[in-house]
Amino acid sequence: MGVTCVYSYPVPDGKSGQAVVEILQRQIELLGALRSGHFCVDCDTFQSILQTSINVQPKTVYILHNSEQPASCFAITDTSLCLTADTLFDGLMHQLKNYYQQRKNAKMEAKGQRYELGDFILKVGSASLAGSFKGIIVEVEYCPCMVAVDCWGLMKELLQSVVGSVADQPPPILKNRQDELYSPSITVSQYLDIFNNFRKLSATNQIGR
Amino acid sequence: METESKLKSTLDQIEHINQAIRHTQRLRTHVCQIFRDIGDGLGEAAKSEEEQQAQERQKVLLGSLRSSLETVGHDIGELDKVGQTLVPVSPSANCDHVSLDPILDRTPLYSQVNTSYKRTNKMHEFASLAANILSQNALKRSPHQHPAGGKRVKRHMNTASMVPQAVVDQLVATLDRQHQDMRITVSRPLGSCAVMQMVLGRVLKAQVVLRGLVIEWVKVKGINEEFSTENGKVDIWSKSRYEVFQKISDHAAAAMLHYYAPFMPDIGIRSFTLWLQGYSNLFSAPCHKCGKYLQNAMPPTWRDLRNRDPYHDGCRQ
C-alpha cells in the first residue's frame, strides 16, 4: 500500500496489443522481477435515472474493484469524490436500483500479470471495454513510501527503464495530490481516469467513422 | 570377564555423569531465577507507591534473593561432590566398545569421524580468525570484559548503563525538541529499560531500546507499520515487511555500535539520532556516488557516518 503510478502505454500502429504486452513483460523480467500471480481492476458505471429537471445532467457513479485490495470496493462520483467501502457496498448499490442503474456494456477491466521486484510491485496488462481490447496499462507501486512527492525521482527511474518517455511526468491525478499521504483510493482514481480516456477515445473513433 | 567389569564401570560412570548433568541443570534454573528477580527489580510500580510500602517490597525482594542465593550455594556443593567421583574419560576409552558392535560393517564410523574432524578443524580456524578480527575492533560494550581498564574506567562504564529514568526522559525530550521533523516518545514496558519510538517525518519509524543511556537494540520499519503486537504490547523483534527497512535496520545496528561512546553516553544517542534523521530524504535523494536513485531496486539505504551523505549499499567506500 504505497505510492502507485498508473500509465496507459500507447500501442504503435501495426502492432497488436498482445505483442506489446509481451515486449513489456520481457523488459520487466529482464530487470529481475519475479512473477507473482495476476491482477485485475474492474469498473462498473451506474447512472442516475432521476429526472429532477430537464436540463440537469444525469449523475454517474463508478464502482471499482482492485485485486490488490480484494475486500474493498471504491465508489467514485463524477466530481471525483472517492468513497472506500467494503465489498458489501455492491449489494447496497443493488438496493438503489430505482435511482441508479448500471449502464449496459460499460464494464471496463484491466487484467494482466503482476510482478514483484524488491519493494516494487509492477503490473502489465490490457484494458478492455465490454470485452474488447482498448489499450495497455502499466502500473508501478513502491510499497515502503507513502508520499508521492518524495519518491517520484525513484519511481521515474524505474518507470523509464520499462516504459521510457511515457513516464516523464507523474500521472495527472497523482500530480494534484503529490503531497498527501497516499491511499489506495488514489490508485483507483488513476485507473478510472485512464478508463475514461479510453472510453472517450472509442466514442470519438465511432463518431469519426 | 574383563569386558564385563569394564562395562559395569562404564555404566557407573554414565550414572555419575547423568547426576552431574541434573545438578548442573538445577543450578542453572536457580541462577536464572536470581537473574530474573534482579532484572525485574522493584519495577515501575515501586515509584508510585508509598515510601513505606516500597521499603517493604525491597525487604521482600532481598529476602527472596538471599534464599535463592543459598540454594545456589547448596547446588554448587552438590555438584562439587558429584564432580569428585567423576574420573576423566580418556578420549579413546569408548573405542574399546566399538569391537562389541556386532554389525561393524553397517556403521559408517569412519566417514562420520572424518567429517567431524574436518568440521572441528574448520571451526577452529574460523574461531581464531574471528578472535583476530574482534580484537582489532574494540566493540566491547559490557563492563565486565575490561580486565585492563582501571578503576576509573569501570565506574564510568557503570554510569552509562545506570542512569536515573529522569535523565533519560529529559534527554529524549531535548532530542524531540531539537529535531523538528522527528517525534520521539518513551515507554517502559519492562521496568527501568526505556524504549524510544521515533517517527521520522513521513518516511520511517524506528524503535530504540536503551539500557540506561546505552543503545541496545534498533529496529526500523515503514511509516505504515506498527511496533506493537496485536494485543498492544511493544514488539521489538519483528522485522519490517519491506526490504528497504530491513536493510536500514542492519545499517542502524552498525551505526549504533559506531556511535557508542562509553564516556559520554548522551553523545552516543545524540549523534545516532542525528544520523538517523539523515534518512528523511531516503526516497528523494540520489546516491552520492553513482548519482542514481535505484540500485538493485533499492534506494540509497546507507548514510555516511560523518556527513550523512546517501549511498547505495554497493557504493559505500
Add this chain to the structure above:
Amino acid sequence: MQAPQSKEEKQLDAGLEGLITKVHDLKNQIAAFINKLETEYETLNWPSMLDNFALMSGQLNSLKQLLRGDKMPALRNFVLFPVLLSQDPDPHLEKLTEGRVVSCNHDLVPDYLRTKPEPEVEEKINLIANKAANVNIETATKQLNSLNKITSNLLDIINSSKDEWENDAGQKGSQPQTSQQQDTTNLVAAVTKGLRLRRPDPSMQQMQAGPIHSMQQVQNPRPGMGKMPSAIKTNIKSGSAHPYQRP
C-alpha cells in the same frame, strides 16, 4: 397320570393360572422399572418415578383382590412339598425360571418354599410387637399430641410465608411501571422514521446553513430540487430556495 379332575381341582387350576399371569405382569413391570432406572437415570424425573410406583401398587392390589376373591380356593389349605431334590441341572426348570434357578437342590428349596419368616426376623418382629404393646397409653397420647402440635405449627409457618411470598409477587405486579408504552412508541418512531428529530423550525435552519456548507454548494447547481411537491406539510415560511426544506 392325569386323573379326572374334581371341581375343586379345576377351580385351583384356574386360580393358579390367573395368579401366574398377574405375577408375571408384576414381574415385567418391575423389570421395566429397573431397566429405566439403569438406563435413563440422567433424564428421569420424579413424576415419572411416581407413575411407575403407582402402576406397581395397582398391580399388587389386583393381585391381592384375586387372592381374596370367591373363585380362589383357600390356598392355605394346600401343601406343596418337594418330592425330589437333585443336584443335577434341570433344563426345564432353568427355562421356566428364565435362568435364575438351575436345579432344585438342598440349598435353594428351604428359601423358596418357606412359609414363615426366618427365625431371626421373627424374633425381631416379636420384639417390636412387644415394645408396642408395652407402651403406656398416657405417654402415647402425650407424644401424639406433641407431634400434632409441632406439625400444625410447621404448617402455620409454611402457610404464612407462602402468603407473604404471594403478597410480594402481587406487589411486584403493582409496582410502578418500569417502562412506558408511549415512550417506546416515541423512541421507535424517532429511530425508524425520524419523528421529532427533524427540524421544522426556520430559525434553526438558518443556523444550520453555516456548519454544513458543502451541502449548500452541492445543491446550488441543481435548483430544481427545492421545488419538489410537498408531501409532508411543514410550517416553513422563509422561502422555497432553502437548503433544508423537506420536500
Add this chain to the structure above:
Amino acid sequence: MEGAGTSYSNAFRFVAPLQEHLLQGSILDAHCEVLLHRLRGLCDNADTTPETFSDYEAVYQLKNNLATPASQYILLRVRQALDHPEAPHHIRYLGQAEVGDKSRHTLVRACFDVACSSNVRDFLNELGFKLDHEYVARGYFFHKGRMKVMVSKIYRMQQPGKTDQNTLEPITQSHMVELSVVAPMGQDSIGEEMKNFAEQLKPLVVLEKFDHKRLP
C-alpha cells in the same frame, strides 16, 4: 458481459442477503440501572464492565419521482462512533420491517451494513441524498452468542452537526432497548432464541415486535 471477465474479487461481492431480527422496547431512566444489572448477569461479557457506545447517526434520504409508491424514497443511515474517531463509518440500509404472522416471534427486515471511509457524507450528498434527520445514541451494548442487546438513550441535536453534550436533548425519559440478530436469510429458528431471552427481561422491559406501520 458479466461472467466473461469476472475478477476473483467477485467471489467476495455477492454474499447471502442478511436479515435483521428485531425486538424493541423501552425502560424508564430510573429503572435502567436494574436492567443493566440483569443484562450483565444474562449476557456473555459478564466479567467485564458493560461496553459503552456513543454514536452519531445521520439519516439520508433519496427521493424518486417514479410513479410506484413503494419506491418513492430510500433511506440510508450513516453511523459514526463519537468515542472512537478512528473507527470506520458505517452505512446502513434497512428494509421495511415485516411483522409476519403469529408464528414468527420477531420483526424481520433486510439489512445492509457497509463499513466505509469518513467522506461518506459528502459522497451521499453528491449522489443526491439529503439529510433527513440526525440523532445521537448513547448507551450500553451487550451480546449473548449472536444476539445483540443495546440499551441506549436517544438525543435530539439542538444544533445541527454538533454533538457536544450540552447541545443534546433527550427525546424521552426512557432508554431504548433493542434485541437484534443479523443472520443470513431463512434462519427463522433465531426467533425462538430471542423470544426466550426477551422472556427473561420481563416484567422490567417488554420486548415486542413493534409494528412500524402503526407509527404516526
